[in-house]
Amino acid sequence: MDTEKLINRAVVNNEPVFVAYLHSKAAAAGVPVSATFELTARCNFNCRMCYVHSQDSVLCKAQEKSAEWWIALGKEAIEQGVVFLLLTGGEPLLRKDFKEIYTELSKLGFIISINTNGYLITDEIVTLFRKNPPARLNISLYGANDKTYENITGLPAFSRVIENVKKLIDIGTDIRFNGSFTNLNACDAEKIYNISRELNVYIKGTQYMFPPVLAGGKYGDNPCRLSPEDAAQKRVEWLKLIYTPEEYKMRLKSMVEGVDAFELSGDEECGEGKVKCRAGKSSTWVNFRGEMCFCGIAGHSFSIDEYGFNGAWEKVKEFSASIRTPARCEGCRYKNICCVCAAACYTETGDFSAVPAYICRMTECISQLMKKETEGLE
Numbered sequence: 374m375d376t377e378k379l380i381n382r383a384v385v386n387n388e389p390v391f392v393a394y395l396h397s398k399a400a401a402a403g404v405p406v407s408a409t410f411e412l413t414a415r416c417n418f419n420c421r422m423c424y425v426h427s428q429d430s431v432l433c434k435a436q437e438k439s440a441e442w443w444i445a446l447g448k449e450a451i452e453q454g455v456v457f458l459l460l461t462g463g464e465p466l467l468r469k470d471f472k473e474i475y476t477e478l479s480k481l482g483f484i485i486s487i488n489t490n491g492y493l494i495t496d497e498i499v500t501l502f503r504k505n506p507p508a509r510l511n512i513s514l515y516g517a518n519d520k521t522y523e524n525i526t527g528l529p530a531f532s533r534v535i536e537n538v539k540k541l542i543d544i545g546t547d548i549r550f551n552g553s554f555t556n557l558n559a560c561d562a563e564k565i566y567n568i569s570r571e572l573n574v575y576i577k578g579t580q581y582m583f584p585p586v587l588a589g590g591k592y593g594d595n596p597c598r599l600s601p602e603d604a605a606q607k608r609v610e611w612l613k614l615i616y617t618p619e620e621y622k623m624r625l626k627s628m629v630e631g632v633d634a635f636e637l638s639g640d641e642e643c644g645e646g647k648v649k650c651r652a653g654k655s656s657t658w659v660n661f662r663g664e665m666c667f668c669g670i671a672g673h674s675f676s677i678d679e680y681g682f683n684g685a686w687e688k689v690k691e692f693s694a695s696i697r698t699p700a701r702c703e704g705c706r707y708k709n710i711c712c713v714c715a716a717a718c719y720t721e722t723g724d725f726s727a728v729p730a731y732i733c734r735m736t737e738c739i740s741q742l743m744k745k746e747t748e749g750l751e
């Protein structure tokens with residue numbers, strides 16, 4: 374990848390350029406430079422759109438791997454080249470042995486990030502992170518008040534989450550918010566953005582929701598997500614919120630020009646696509662059962678107890694390389710503004726090589742809205 378593309382991608386992902394550089398080198402060498410350890414599928418929230426957590430917490434707990442298992446895996450992972458480690462769930466802080474797992478994995482030298490819903494930040498956790506801060510804490514914000522939180526997560530947790538965020542900011546924790554918008558909380562988007570500004574925390578807004586296939590949902594179905602038309606509308610409104618008027622204008626212009634300039638070359642000439650992201654190239658995911666997956670959304674797992682870390686990684690790489698994504702996407706005029714990925718094709722249709730109708734419609738609407746907006750800006 375040339376330097377300009379590398380920098381663009383780094384800016385898009387809000388990550389330092391050296392991370393993108395390491396990933397490109399690691400992918401070329403077939404090394405898993407980043408890994409996610411999904412410590413549990415249990416959660417203290419019960420979000421209706423969740424793609425991972427299961428309601429059967431007893432069964433989930435019985436299937437979880439022990440602290441010793443994760444620490445031993447960490448030792449293998451670091452030997453295989455893993456540098457960036459994301460601890461996730463469910464809710465990872467729900468594990469009583471979280472402190473032990475985190476402390477021991479930190480000692481191994483990983484750059485550790487943690488995904489959490491921010492509710493279980495006890496005094497013990499604050500002390501832990503003060504002494505041994507994670508590189509980053511990713512906190513999902515589900516609403517701008519207790520009522521929206523209760524509607525979406527089952528708990529009126531907003532006030533407590535914000536209180537916890539402030540405690541973490543006070544001790545210097547590097548926090549990033551994730552805002553996932555559904556038909557239950559999209560009305561709070563602007564307020565959520567304003568909260569992030571007041572707290573001076575970067576927020577990534579997502580209007581597309583995967584169907585929760587791994588949590589027992591149906592392909593192509595997420596009852597809480599916005600219609601493709603509304604998701605498009607919210608996407609464009611979000612861009613307007615997060616950019617200055619000048620940046621917004623420039624971004625719209627470049628996206629519209631990109632769509633207009635792209636020559637539709639036809640499916641036959643394009644051939645099938647391949648996995649475009651880092652999944653199974655420089656990045657891997659280990660689920661709570663101790664299975665290594667191509668990615669945390671699309672499943673397809675290999676037992677680490679059976680194959681070992683390295684053996685499972687070889688299987689995951691092979692699987693990722695074997696995936697073929699839709700030919701139509703390769704020749705599509707919207708491909709540079711479309712969020713489609715291999716996991717989206719799979720969870721939308723049950724087939725990596727099938728075009729996801731929901732995403733097509735959403736992207737087409739985004740394009741139309743942007744065009745309209747651009748005309749209004751002239």
Ligand code: SF4
Nearest residue numbers: 416418420423463490
């Ligand atoms: S907080 Fe996250 S893991 Fe927990 S139920 Fe909600 S979406 Fe799922």
Ligand code: SF4
Nearest residue numbers: 702705711713733736
């Ligand atoms: S999902 Fe649809 S809009 Fe997106 S690139 Fe593929 S064909 Fe185009």
Ligand code: SF4
Nearest residue numbers: 650652668714715716
């Ligand atoms: S396939 Fe999609 S969801 Fe999975 S890691 Fe890649 S971009 Fe993310």
